Amino acid sequence: MSASVGLAPRWRRTAIVAIVAAAMGGALWLGVSRATAWLAVPSRPASPEAGPGEPWRLLLALADPAAGERLVAAGKGAAAPACAGCHGAREVPAAEGVPRIAGLGAGHLMAQLTAYADGTRDHPVMSPMSKALTPRDRAAAARFYAALPRPDAPPAAGVPDRAVFERGLALDRHGDGALGLRACGNCHGVLGGGQGGRLPAIAGQPVDYLAGSLRRYREITPPPDSGAALMASVARRMGDAEIDAAAAFYASLPTTGPANAAAAR
Amino acid sequence: MARRLPAVDAVVVGVGWTGAIIGKELAAAGLKVAALERGPARWSAPDFQAPEIHDELLYGVRLGLNQNAARETYTFRNTGTETALPMRRWGAFTPGDGLGGGGAHWSGAYYRYDENEFRLRSHYTRKYGAGIFDPTCTAQDWPVSYAELEPHYDRFEYLCGISGRAGNIAGKLQAGPGNRFEAPRARDFPNPPMKVPYASAIFGRAAASLGYHPFIQPSANLSRPYRNTEGLEMGACMYCGFCSNHGCEHFAKSSPQVCLLPAALKLPGFDLRTGAEVLRVETTPDRGMATGVTYLDHASGEELFQPADLVFLCTFAVNNPRLMLLSGLGEAYDPATGRGQVGRSFTHQTTASVALFFDRDDLRLNQFMGAGALAVTMDDLNCDNFDHTGSGFVGGGYVQVQVVGQGPIRGVTVPAGTPGWGAAWKAAARRWYQRATLIQITATAMPSRATVLDLDPTYTDALGRPLLRMTYDFSPMDQRLAQFLVDKAVEIGRATGASRVEPRYTRGQYDSTRYQTTHLTGGAPMGDTPASGAVNRYGQLWGTPNVFSAGASLFPHNPAHNPTGTVGAMAYWTARAVLEQYVKAPGPLVQA
Numbered sequence: 066m067s068a069s070v071g072l073a074p075r076w077r078r079t080a081i082v083a084i085v086a087a088a089m090g091g092a093l094w095l096g097v098s099r100a101t102a103w104l105a106v107p108s109r110p111a112s113p114e115a116g117p118g119e120p121w122r123l124l125l126a127l128a129d130p131a132a133g134e135r136l137v138a139a140g141k142g143a144a145a146p147a148c149a150g151c152h153g154a155r156e157v158p159a160a161e162g163v164p165r166i167a168g169l170g171a172g173h174l175m176a177q178l179t180a181y182a183d184g185t186r187d188h189p190v191m192s193p194m195s196k197a198l199t200p201r202d203r204a205a206a207a208r209f210y211a212a213l214p215r216p217d218a219p220p221a222a223g224v225p226d227r228a229v230f231e232r233g234l235a236l237d238r239h240g241d242g243a244l245g246l247r248a249c250g251n252c253h254g255v256l257g258g259g260q261g262g263r264l265p266a267i268a269g270q271p272v273d274y275l276a277g278s279l280r281r282y283r284e285i286t287p288p289p290d291s292g293a294a295l296m297a298s299v300a301r302r303m304g305d306a307e308i309d310a311a312a313a314f315y316a317s318l319p320t321t322g323p324a325n326a327a328a329a330r
Numbered sequence: 331m332a333r334r335l336p337a338v339d340a341v342v343v344g345v346g347w348t349g350a351i352i353g354k355e356l357a358a359a360g361l362k363v364a365a366l367e368r369g370p371a372r373w374s375a376p377d378f379q380a381p382e383i384h385d386e387l388l389y390g391v392r393l394g395l396n397q398n399a400a401r402e403t404y405t406f407r408n409t410g411t412e413t414a415l416p417m418r419r420w421g422a423f424t425p426g427d428g429l430g431g432g433g434a435h436w437s438g439a440y441y442r443y444d445e446n447e448f449r450l451r452s453h454y455t456r457k458y459g460a461g462i463f464d465p466t467c468t469a470q471d472w473p474v475s476y477a478e479l480e481p482h483y484d485r486f487e488y489l490c491g492i493s494g495r496a497g498n499i500a501g502k503l504q505a506g507p508g509n510r511f512e513a514p515r516a517r518d519f520p521n522p523p524m525k526v527p528y529a530s531a532i533f534g535r536a537a538a539s540l541g542y543h544p545f546i547q548p549s550a551n552l553s554r555p556y557r558n559t560e561g562l563e564m565g566a567c568m569y570c571g572f573c574s575n576h577g578c579e580h581f582a583k584s585s586p587q588v589c590l591l592p593a594a595l596k597l598p599g600f601d602l603r604t605g606a607e608v609l610r611v612e613t614t615p616d617r618g619m620a621t622g623v624t625y626l627d628h629a630s631g632e633e634l635f636q637p638a639d640l641v642f643l644c645t646f647a648v649n650n651p652r653l654m655l656l657s658g659l660g661e662a663y664d665p666a667t668g669r670g671q672v673g674r675s676f677t678h679q680t681t682a683s684v685a686l687f688f689d690r691d692d693l694r695l696n697q698f699m700g701a702g703a704l705a706v707t708m709d710d711l712n713c714d715n716f717d718h719t720g721s722g723f724v725g726g727g728y729v730q731v732q733v734v735g736q737g738p739i740r741g742v743t744v745p746a747g748t749p750g751w752g753a754a755w756k757a758a759a760r761r762w763y764q765r766a767t768l769i770q771i772t773a774t775a776m777p778s779r780a781t782v783l784d785l786d787p788t789y790t791d792a793l794g795r796p797l798l799r800m801t802y803d804f805s806p807m808d809q810r811l812a813q814f815l816v817d818k819a820v821e822i823g824r825a826t827g828a829s830r831v832e833p834r835y836t837r838g839q840y841d842s843t844r845y846q847t848t849h850l851t852g853g854a855p856m857g858d859t860p861a862s863g864a865v866n867r868y869g870q871l872w873g874t875p876n877v878f879s880a881g882a883s884l885f886p887h888n889p890a891h892n893p894t895g896t897v898g899a900m901a902y903w904t905a906r907a908v909l910e911q912y913v914k915a916p917g918p919l920v921q922a
Contacts, residue, residue: 104535242373242375247375247581250379290553294555294566295565298566
């Protein structure tokens with residue numbers, strides 16, 4: 066409200082309306098009646114990073130990558146040690162088995178940190194750390210990692226034996242009709258290269274991270290309208306054999322390369 | 331001589347929505363069911379997976395999932411004095427083929443019919459006088475009521491996971507984006523409505539500013555992941571824009587192969603056979619009972635006789651009357667005398683549109699993001715929701731902006747008068763791709779005495795059987811209605827602030843090359859006596875009580891709303907009548 070102080074009353078009122086509307090997710094259509102509020106057109110188009118209804122979209126748009134760099138390097142107190150300790154502050158993680166998040170979409174990273182913080186996703190390390198950060202901190206860290214290039218590193222794992230690789234390739238390309246499984250590539254891009262700002266590249270991620278994430282997705286029941294619910298509904302249809310084959314397959318692919326052009330933007 | 335197979339309790343001809351529903355219900359009750367589908371098996375995975383399924387040329391233009399018109403088509407003429415010619419490529423409608431039928435690649439617009447559609451003749455006669463009907467109009471009351479079908483609509487909606495918001499629960503109007511004109515429903519939809527695209531919101535705001543009541547169209551494109559009433563998992567729609575004419579890679583479009591068949595196949599009594607093309611229903615010499623069906627097994631080329639105690643005709647709407655005619659079931663309709671019921675009351679649909687062009691450099695409608703049934707629509711001018719006094723028509727139509735996905739081949743709208751190709755077309759396509767949209771009108775179609783389905787005297791299909799011949803034209807009532815609706819839609823178009831509002835009337839004769847919808851109805855209408863319908867209220871043939879017909883061929887007229895909701899509800903209604911009544915005491919369920 067302080068921004069409107071000093072304005073003429075009629076403009077002050079307009080400014081307050083605009084600020085309140087922006088805080089409500091950007092949906093502003095002056096003159097809309099209550100009965101047709103659902104027809105409101107967002108004042109801004111959705112960005113590749115965030116839908117108009119996501120509460121953190123403004124935070125992410127305004128996030129300071131320099132603050133993110135400081136946070137990544139130094140952490141924030143005992144509950145939130147430096148991100149770089151595991152994920153690295155460059156392209157490749159500092160520790161074995163840690164996902165390679167450099168160059169993934171800022172919206173994707175912010176959505177995951179938010180999901181860990183609000184309990185939608187659950188991870189023994191990431192959940193307490195995300196809860197210890199403010200939304201502004203999470204946005205800054207997401208912005209920092211998203212600005213890094215995708216790592217040009219060797220695959221996280223060697224090529225698995227042929228039967229496992231072919232099973233993984235089939236899941237990537239065709240899914241499994243008998244299990245009601247759609248192809249991973251529908252969303253994550255052909256050969257795991259990622260699509261757009263919100264569908265992450267999974268090629269070249271560590272096998273234990275991929276398999277562990279899928280197993281945890283099988284266990285959770287996220288809010289039905291959330292992005293996590295989509296992944297959970299897929300993971301629930303995967304048996305251990307499918308999870309292990311998909312994880313081994315994607316881990317054996319290069320993180321960058323022709324197949325990963327989408328992620329290397 | 332066809333080889334005789336071991337007998338089954340029931341044979342289902344065609345495995346789309348109705349065949350899957352009836353076959354599964356019967357098998358679940360312990361009956362042995364042979365489900366015969368003439369087309370190939372195809373499943374969401376692997377057959378509908380991306381990126382291949384996003385091929386607009388193959389599926390959208392060349393209709394790769396539809397019936398092969400070079401193998402089997404229809405002949406068409408406008409009047410009985412013309413010679414019908416075969417439709418060698420699809421135009422006015424695009425019939426399905428293969429497992430799941432049209433349900434595999436439909437758009438997903440989901441409606442219940444209005445209560446008055448079921449009592450059309452008596453309602454309009456009582457309110458406006460008998461003169462509101464043209465003398466040639468053969469529309470009649472349906473022998474089933476909305477209230478009877480309500481639980482079956484409900485069941486079908488929870489099977490499909492329909493996305494929508496109720497407008498009327500048990501007579502109480504609901505606030506929000508539901509349809510206040512809808513018939514009362516017992517409970518809300520299983521999933522919330524879809525998101526509202528920009529072009530649809532512009533339309534909805536303009537309609538609301540004129541006092542209309544826009545709503546988000548109920549949709550079989552799912553707004554979130556859903557475990558359905560058969561325990562099957564469905565995904566959420568991604569608004570990818572490759573929906574109508576395509577299969578869905580995300581298991582997010584309600585289809586027999588997503589919502590039903592995996593559960594049916596677990597039942598010991600459900601035997602699914604694809605590539606099994608039924609040639610005819612076999613009967614006793616007096617045609618009083620069916621003995622089974624003869625079909626061609628595409629894999630072996632062999633003709634097989636499948637004996638069965640019950641036969642369910644579950645093919646695409648107009649193919650049911652064709653199969654009846656090919657099998658000598660019922661009496662063929664004669665437009666000269668009005669006698670006979672098979673082939674009567676055939677209707678299609680009257681559609682029209684109004685193109686809107688917004689001459690604004692900064693506008694990006696982004697209609698490439700879409701889904702088959704993603705729309706803001708209104709029913710203020712539909713059914714009897716407005717005064718028909720002096721109108722010269724019954725029924726109405728819904729008016730909407732539906733954003734199905736603006737493919738690069740079919741999704742370009744340019745102003746009338748733009749050259750069809752070359753530099754001027756390209757310049758217009760560039761200018762208007764992001765700045766033009768269509769208000770679409772989908773209206774009632776009334777049957778008239780002269781519209782008829784019969785067997786063509788000249789042309790045959792690839793197997794040598796006569797093609798179905800359509801004799802059809804828009805009724806004068808429908809043409810008056812279409813004019814009225816386009817004029818109203820132009821007013822809404824002007825209220826959007828569009829710089830150019832271009833009505834695209836449907837005038838003159840019905841044109842079999844111009845797409846309307848794939849909502850063909852009638853041809854084997856239900857009636858309350860053998861003199862008013864080919865089948866009774868359960869779809870049971872009057873003269874051959876162990877044969878049932880399902881699907882839109884039963885509808886005595888074509889209400890404006892999309893038919894699939896009622897097709898699904900009627901299939902459950904038929905299945906329940908068979909299991910609760912016929913199986914216990916075989917014979918006619920309605921005394922003639």
